[in-house]
Each structure stands twice: as C-alpha cells, then as structure tokens.
Amino acid sequence: MSYHLYWMSGAPPVWRVMLALNLKKIRYTETRVTRDGGELNEPSFGTINPRRQVPVLMTPEGPVRESIAILAYLDRVKPTPALFGRSPAEAGVIWQWIMDYENHLRGAMVTMSMIAFRGEAEARAGELSQALDTGCAEMETILHRLRLMPWLGGADISAADIVFYPGVQWMRKALARLEPGPLHEMMENPALIRWEKQIEKLPKFAQTVPPHWAEGDPKNLDVLV
Structure with a gap:
C-alpha cells in the first residue's frame, strides 16, 4: 500500500495526522503546500479536496480529508495501537x-x-x-x-x-x-x-514539528486550527 500526505507547516490538523502515521509506523510520501503558493487553488487539488484544505491523505482507496476522519481511517488500516479504543x-x-x-x-x-x-x-x-x-x-x-x-x-x-x-x-x-x-x-x-x-x-x-516554528518564520501562523 502507498500513502501520500498533503500538508502545510503549522496546521494542527496536519500535525495530528503525522503523529498518527508515525505512531502506527505507516510509511508515506508527502507534498508540502503553502497558503500563498497557489497549490490549493490548482484545479488538480480541487479534485482531491473540493474544500481546498489540508491535510489530505491519498490512499489506495482514494483521498481522505479531515484530520479526525484520517485518524479513523488509519485505525482500520492498522488496528494496533488502537487510536479509538479496544472496547x-x-x-x-x-x-x-x-x-x-x-x-x-x-x-x-x-x-x-x-x-x-x-x-x-x-x-x-x-x-x-x-x-x-x-x-x-x-x-x-x-x-x-x-x-x-x-x-x-x-x-x-x-x-x-x-x-x-x-x-x-x-x-x-x-x-x-x-x-x-x-x-x-x-x-x-x-x-x-x-x-x-x-x-x-x-x-x-521531531519530524512532525512544524518546520517554520523552529525556523522562527512568522508565515502561516494564522492557518486554521
């Protein structure tokens, strides 16, 4: 199986997904987008997520959006450790x-x-x-x-x-x-x-921490949480 994550530095929903992927030891590739880079407005991204937001996880079954929905998806892909409990x-x-x-x-x-x-x-x-x-x-x-x-x-x-x-x-x-x-x-x-x-x-x-936070870059501090 292959997974690809579209993400933006500083967005807490993205951070959630990265933490879960690493906790479950699921390998993935990634594409970093920026608020002012125009990627979210590309027609191709609109077909992946009509809301033009990240995170989006590309999966063998198609794209999954919304961070908590992605966590639920990952829990079915790899049940251990169980993110949503065992009972x-x-x-x-x-x-x-x-x-x-x-x-x-x-x-x-x-x-x-x-x-x-x-x-x-x-x-x-x-x-x-x-x-x-x-x-x-x-x-x-x-x-x-x-x-x-x-x-x-x-x-x-x-x-x-x-x-x-x-x-x-x-x-x-x-x-x-x-x-x-x-x-x-x-x-x-x-x-x-x-x-x-x-x-x-x-x-x-450490790989999940927003890069620009460590760099002191003020950009993207107002991304939706």
Missing part, C-alpha cells in the same frame, strides 16, 4: 474527550490565537477576555483528567491525545504573545507537562 467503553471515553475539545475549547483557542498572532489584543480586548475565560474553564477539566490518568483516553495513548496535543502547542504560541494571566499558569501544570513529554517521546516526533 465500546474505551471508544466512548476517547470520543468524549475529542468532542469536548472540538466543541468547547477549540473555538476559544482559535479566537485567542488569531487575536494574539495578529497583534489585536487591545482592539479586541472583550473577545480575548471571553476566550481566555473559556480556555481556563476547559483546561481545568482536562488538567483534572491528566492528574488522574496518564492519557486522556485512559491507560494508553489514543486519538484524544493526538487531537489535543497540537492544539496545546498552538495555544502556547499564542499565549507567548499575550500578557501573563491564569491560563499561562495552567499551562505550566506538572500533569500537562508530563503528558506533553510522553507524546514528545513518540517515534519520529
């Missing part, structure tokens, strides 16, 4: 944490990130304050879980951790541009840092 109970817990993040924290994270990266903290102070408050409330729930369990899904790494980790790193990038506050303190919680270090020990982790 109905495990699957329920894992999906619960994924949807908690997607439905409750992600929106606030996007808002604070866009404000921070665009230097609009003063002009959009009300929006930022609300996003930070939501971030604190949601992170407290997550931190409580990580104090009790090594992973969000339980005893083993799962799709919940892979979905959440890139968002945490994106949020750290945003918070570094904002005045210190309660959310900054929460991000230094030992349980969260321990969990991050576990993920950073995954196979080929």
